[in-house]
Amino acid sequence: MSPAPETLQLVMGWPDWLNLFAHFLLLSIMSVGGAISTSSEMHRFLVEQHHWLSQDQFNAALALAQAAPGPNVLFVALMGWHVGMNAGSVGAALFGVLVTMIGIMTPSTIITYTAARWGHRNRELRAVRAFKQGMAPVVIALLLSTAWIMASSAGAATPGLWLLAIASGIVIWRTRLHLLWVLGAGALLGALGLV
Amino acid sequence: MTTAPHTSPGEPQAQAQAQAHPRPQSLSDLFISFTLLALQGFGGVLAVVQRELVERKRWLTQEEFIEDWAVAQIMPGPNVVNLSLMIGGRYFGLPGALAALGGLLAVPLLLVLGLAVLHDRFADNPQVAGALRGMAAVCAGLIAATGLKLVAAFQRSPMPVLWCVAISATGFVLVALLKCPLPWVLLGLGGLGCVLTWRRLQS
DSSP, X not given: OOOOSSOXXXXXXXXXXXXXXXXXXXXXXXXXXXXXXXXXXXXXXXXXXXXOSOHHHHHHXXXXXXXXXXXXTHHHHHHHHHHHHHTTOHHHXXXXXXXXXXXXXXXHHXXXXXXXXXXXXXXXXXXXXXXXXXXXXXXXXXXXXXXXXXHHHHSSSOHHHHHHHHHHHXXXXXXXXOHHHHHXXXXXXXXXXXX | OOOOOOOSOXXXXXXXXXXXXXXXXXXXXXXXXXXXXXXXXXXXXXXXHIIIIIIISOSSOHHHHHHHHHHHHHSBXXXXXXXXXXXXXXXXXXXXXXXXHHHHHHHXXXXXXXXXXXXXXXXXXXXXXHHHHHHXXXXXXXHHHHHHHHXXXXXXXXXXXXXXXXXXXXHHIIIIISOOOHHHHIIIIIXXXXXXXXXXXXX
């Protein structure tokens, strides 16, 4: 069947939930660079292969998690929520949140925790020091890249948004003004349609 | 913002007094601190972590932060989640890691689900959409500012500053402009940085 535009009605049996869980466990192991880097694979699995999620729901999950406070990985919870809602109930939606979040979090958490403990215990080893200090330039490059990508997708339309991004960057870089003031100013300018 | 040719550090004195190294008082201190962090992080929490844990609470120095973040970045899982696990685990072992992780996720999860329920009403409102766009632009500036602050750490790197800047600039071009896949950049350029540092550490 082709993906219906708005409403999907699913019957999710235990094998389906298990399939979903197993897939997210697998994605977790591959999620170097964050869960967001596996989102194209989630799209293939949830939207194209199984039709558990509509395209609109997929897009909304990504955008909403980006706009809400908290780590971006919560877009995964929203996907589980929508799959459950498509299966017909709030109970199923909450179950979907549990399945996807526990799936995406558990393997990576175990791997990272174990590796970080080892690294901390052996932090005087030359190899460990070389790794941590040698990665610094790339770490900074990734931060600046993320900023660039965010600004160019948010500010694609208007120079005003670019200006706002640059101005707030300078304010935050040079002052210790609390972040929420800057965020609030950005929200206000946006709501008034000034940028 | 453009790439990072700034070699002059922003706040030279701020990190000098890091000998007095405060630490989280308890598991609930960790949980609450990370909850507050998460609630300030629109569009990602990383920049807020640097601001709060390095500049305000001083649980980490600038160098420790950048080193931990390198590890958090290269491990599977969301960076900020990994960072919370590492910081929590360092002070209180596994319970600390779980407290920090729980703080980071619990309240924001409820919030985002609430937003999902209300989403239909929000989506058509132009003011709300505008406010979200404005906040996204501020977030971009915030993340760039975080990167620029960390450039100060180049001066304490075993590598010459010029090499650091060259690697950073190349990384920016590869990731931001040419959209190279992240694992390649991490392995290639990151590996180069590690090898160069390793050789300098020998002498």
